Amino acid sequence: MRGEIDEIDSELVRLFCRRMDTVRAVAQYKSEHGLPVFHPERERKVIEKVSARAGKEYGTGAGVLFQTIMDISKSYQHIQLSGERGARLRAQIGAALGSGATLPKKARVACQGVPGAYSHEAARQMFPSPDLSFCGQFEDVFEAVRSGECDYGVLPIENSSNGSVTRVYDLLRDYRLTICRSYKLPVNHCLLTSGETDLQKLTDIYSHEQGLGQCSQFLRQNPQLRVHIYRNTAAAAKFVADCGSATAAAIASEECARLYGLTVAARDFQNARQNFTRFICMSRELIIEPGANKISLSLTLPHTAGSLYRLISRFAAQSLNLTKLESRPLPDTDFEFLFYFDFEGSVREKPVLDLLCSLQEELGHFEFLGNYKG
Ligand SMILES: O=C(O)C(=O)C[C@]1(C(=O)O)C=C[C@@H](O)C=C1
Missing domain, CATH: 3.30.70.260 (ACT domain)
Known part of the structure; x- marks a missing residue:
C-alpha cells in the first residue's frame, strides 16, 4: 500500500508544481494589470467546489488542503511581485x-530607574562601559534618544511570567526609533528590608508593578500587606532604605541590597523559578549588526x-x-x-x-x- 501512496504523492507533487507554474503566470498578469494578489471571492468558490467534489467524508479536509495550497500560492505571488516593491x-x-555599523563598547545610554535597577544591569550587559543616564519614566528614555541627548536607550519589553511591558509597546508606536539589540536577563527578586526584620510584622511592600506581578503568590498569601506601586524596583529599594522603617520591604535585586545597605530577607522570591525579562536597546539610526x-x-x-x-x-x-x-x-x-x-x-x-x-x-x-x- 505504501507503494501506492508513494505513487499518488508523486502525482500530487507533479500537479502542485504545474499549478504553481500557472500561478506564476497569474502573478505576472496581476502585476501588468495592477490587480491585488488576494481574490477572496475566487478562493471561496475554489473551496466550495473542491469540498463538494470530495464529498461528505473528505470535504472538510479537502477545504483545508486547498486553503493551504492557495496560501502558498499567494505567498509565492507576493515574492514574484516584490522585486520592485x-x-x-x-x-x-x-x-x-x-x-556595517555595530554597537560601540562605550556609549551614552539612557535607562529607566536608579542604580541597581534591572535596566541598569541589562545596559551593562549590552555595553561593557556605558555612560549612563537614569530617567524617571520609560518615556524619558525614548525622549533622551530622540533628542540626541543619548545614543541608545535600554528598556524592558517582556517578562517570561508576567508578559509584555505594554507601556513600552505603546511608546514604540509614538517614537519612531529602531531596535538594535535585545538581551534576556535572568531576574531573581529578593525581599529587601532595612535591617533584620520580623517578616510577620511587615505592613507595607514596595516595587514596580512588574516586580509585584512576578511575586503575586507571596502577596496573595500575605493579604495584610499594603502594596505600593513604585516607578522602579530599585527606586522602591532606595525608598525603603531612606525611610528606615522596620515594617516596610521592597521587591528588588540583590544588587540593590548592596547599593542601598538593605538586608536580604528572602531570595528567589518570584512565582516562577525561571524568570527572565527581555530588554531592547533603541537607537535613532537603523543598525543591523552582523x-x-x-x-x-x-x-x-x-x-x-x-x-x-x-x-x-x-x-x-x-x-x-x-x-x-x-x-x-x-x-x-x-x-x-x-x-x-x-x-x-x-x-x-x-x-x-x-x-x-x-x-x-x-x-x-x-x-x-x-x-x-x-
Ligand atoms: O485566481 C487568482 O486570482 C489567483 O491568484 C490564484 C489563487 C489560487 O492559487 O488559486 C491565489 C490567490 C487568490 O486569492 C485566488 C486564487
Whole structure:
C-alpha cells in the first residue's frame, strides 16, 4: 500500500508544481494589470467546489488542503511581485547593511530607574562601559534618544511570567526609533528590608508593578500587606532604605541590597523559578549588526475575516518562526489594533527582505522596527 501512496504523492507533487507554474503566470498578469494578489471571492468558490467534489467524508479536509495550497500560492505571488516593491524600505535596510555599523563598547545610554535597577544591569550587559543616564519614566528614555541627548536607550519589553511591558509597546508606536539589540536577563527578586526584620510584622511592600506581578503568590498569601506601586524596583529599594522603617520591604535585586545597605530577607522570591525579562536597546539610526537573527515589525490589518490568518500564513509559507505576537489598542479608534510581530530571521536573506518590502506596500500601516541579535 505504501507503494501506492508513494505513487499518488508523486502525482500530487507533479500537479502542485504545474499549478504553481500557472500561478506564476497569474502573478505576472496581476502585476501588468495592477490587480491585488488576494481574490477572496475566487478562493471561496475554489473551496466550495473542491469540498463538494470530495464529498461528505473528505470535504472538510479537502477545504483545508486547498486553503493551504492557495496560501502558498499567494505567498509565492507576493515574492514574484516584490522585486520592485518597497523601494524605500529596501534603500533604508541597504544603507544600514552597507554601513556595517555595530554597537560601540562605550556609549551614552539612557535607562529607566536608579542604580541597581534591572535596566541598569541589562545596559551593562549590552555595553561593557556605558555612560549612563537614569530617567524617571520609560518615556524619558525614548525622549533622551530622540533628542540626541543619548545614543541608545535600554528598556524592558517582556517578562517570561508576567508578559509584555505594554507601556513600552505603546511608546514604540509614538517614537519612531529602531531596535538594535535585545538581551534576556535572568531576574531573581529578593525581599529587601532595612535591617533584620520580623517578616510577620511587615505592613507595607514596595516595587514596580512588574516586580509585584512576578511575586503575586507571596502577596496573595500575605493579604495584610499594603502594596505600593513604585516607578522602579530599585527606586522602591532606595525608598525603603531612606525611610528606615522596620515594617516596610521592597521587591528588588540583590544588587540593590548592596547599593542601598538593605538586608536580604528572602531570595528567589518570584512565582516562577525561571524568570527572565527581555530588554531592547533603541537607537535613532537603523543598525543591523552582523549575526542579527531577530526581526520586529508593527502593522495594522483590515477588520475582515481571516486577515490576521492570511498574514501569518505568509510567515509559515517561508518557514519563519514567529516568536511573539502582541496587539495594542490604537487610541481614538473603534477597537482598531496595532500588531507587533517578532520572528527569527535576517534581512540579509532575500526572501525575508522581499516579504517585508511587500508588506510595506500592501498594508495601511507597516513599520520595520529592526533586525538585531536576540
Ligand atoms: O485566481 C487568482 O486570482 C489567483 O491568484 C490564484 C489563487 C489560487 O492559487 O488559486 C491565489 C490567490 C487568490 O486569492 C485566488 C486564487
